[in-house]
Amino acid sequence: MIVQKIKISLRKKYFFPVVFCFVLISACQREPDPYFDDHYTLNIPNGFPTPFIPDDNQLTRSRIELGKRIFFDTRLSVDNTISCGSCHFPQQAFSDVTAKSLGVQGRVGLRNAPPLFNLAWVNSFMRDGGVPTLELQVLAPIADHNEMDFNIVLAADRIKDDPYYKKQSQRAYGRVLDPYVITRAIAAFERILVSGNSVYDKYLRGEVNLTTSELNGKNLFFSSALNCSSCHSGFNFTNLQFENNGLYTVYADSGRARVTQQISDNGKFRVSSLRNIAITSPYMFDGSIATLDAVIDHYASGGSSHPNKNPLITGFSLTAQEKTDLINFLNTLTDTEFINNPSFRPN
């Protein structure tokens, strides 16, 4: 009985202090991170591997919305005329229709603007692979004299007080819009540009049939006679390597060698994905070939002589029908759902 009373007494004695301590400790615990409340799950097509999304820029709806708004905002350029979307049109799979895009004051860009899709599966950026992350890539066009010719710090100062940006930047990243937010938000938007629902994808899933001509083109594409799929391989139709495809004997643009300073990389550029290839003309790193027909002619000729040229490019001959078949197959790589997706268009 005495023991029981002591126990009750002790319980009463320590009840409030214990509860108080618990309240204090609870108050010290971290709040759940509000910036991840609207987590966005990337829709990964069948056959695609796990994408790379950096820990410090996980996808959320707020970040993607913010990034899209900035992507299409011309205030990123020095004279308020050029946005990312000025050279990367959604209906062209985020590429440009001209060989070299025009930047501020009509200045001509260095290279052909590449299409933007499936970037969460790319391990380095720019046609020479000089930039290791999508976030850092955002800096390039803003600073480039021939593109936006601006300064990301000044660009952030220019737009940070915009009521939408003020609110959305806090919601997405918990901070005032600054260079960190601009680079992260645009990268977040670009990572959701997933293209994996072309006619060919549907064919692989057994949802549609290819025509006889398309099937013939497919067989040619994957044949050792043409060797297309030696470089344009995998789920994204690129091995992500840097190759010299014999476009020139002498390259005014050294390509990958600009980054590596290796003579053996002179004239090498990243192998482009062939997804959406029918709508991303003109072709090559400098946009020098206007049509798919002419691209096939280039490879059929074996290209120009160059010490770094990929040895697989030796030339081939096709009948007119075979050429048509090959182009018909390449046309099946167009993802109309992707290029018409309203959520990728400016608001």
Place this chain on the structure above:
Amino acid sequence: MKNFLIFSLIIISVSCCKPVDPPPPTPSTTGNLRVSFIANFNGQPFVLDDLYNATFNYRIKSETLKFLVHHIYAKKSSGDSTEINQHMYVNFSNTSNAFTVAMAPGTYSGIKFGLGVDGSLNHSDPSLLPPSHSFSINQANDMFWTWATGYIFTKYEGRADTTGTLSGPTEQLFFFHTGADTLFREIDLAQNFSINLDQTTTVYIDLDVNKLLNGTNDTINLKIDNGTHTMGNLPLASRFVALLSKAFSIHL
């Protein structure tokens, strides 16, 4: 008793949250070292946009001169050294390029510093550095290669009269933008100086701009070699960095 315990716990908890009282002032045990980066042109005071006569009877107008400095040390004759500043962005468009640091009194034998950004930071994301960092995107946003991750260590730009008459127009543009891991240089300058208790000693790191193009072992002729973004012309960038690294002197 119960209330007393609760009250005590609250008092203790609240007390724990209060900042610790500052300790009583203690007598100073340090002096100050002020390190100032300055420039001259062959002994004359250097001012951006002024015209200077240079080698080959050229006249040179420097419009931009800036560089990044990584890890500045004060050396002792014993061979020991103390890091006095981790990072600095020297820009001669600014009225001053100096910093002051508290140091233990004593005798020192010189200053050494890294010209550029060392490999530990050169390929990092500048937007991740705090805005107070000299290499952050907020401060050094124009000192970063955007097409290839890495810093531009040095920018020297301007115009020159290369007619050789000392009276022609300054029409020849020139630019030397250097930056690559292989172009990081350590500059080691000897100058004895003392740090005295509660006093400030100023040490000047003096850059002779004339020597950027005209050194003991090499001379860059702006009529021929007038521009490099490093990767487009690495040999010229290397020559420029070799000249630059020999163009510093130190004095009190």
